[in-house]
Amino acid sequence: MVDFDPRPALDQLAAEYSKRAEAIRRDLGRSHSPDFAEQAQQRQNDDVLRALLAEAEAGMRLVGLARLRLADGTYGECARCGEAIEERRLRALPAAEHCLRCADAVD
Template identity: 55%
Template sequence: MTDIKLRARLEALASEYSNRADAIERDLSREHAQSFSEQATERQNDMVLQGLLADARASNKEVQQALVRLDEGTYGECEKCGEPISAARLEALPAASFCINCAD
């Protein structure tokens, strides 16, 4: 995959994670119901949303770091052992920073 296509793919992922985080933040900022039972359910839902928000932010950060590695010319190299990360792994996880052996 060319650097241009790879950059476009990574930027699309970053945009997707950012949009997801924005939508979750909007959901979390809504007002809660007046009844106690409904509030309890909404608070449980908020805990799930907070977890999803943390995941979206972490994934976006990983993609941003992958873009930095792409700019530096180190994208696709394992950050631990320096060996190439397999194309199949990068296809499945474009922001992967470790080869499969080091990720274990």
């Protein structure tokens, strides 16, 4: 178990991911130029925005999973090996689900 309350950090992360996703969705919803060359560039930019949106949504899922672990009392336990996740790691990455050793092995 960890000696700090990760809820404020998780709340902040959730808010940041949500704000980012909302802004990206707004950008994706804008109309494109009638000029073909410019439209091609805009569509290419849309591909980048979709990738950024996927990252923000993945971050929101990780925060949600961390909140579930908090609720069931498993927050701070590595999902792979079951050992405690280093508090330094959790302070830096509040939604971390793996200890450093397992994170290196998973990546």
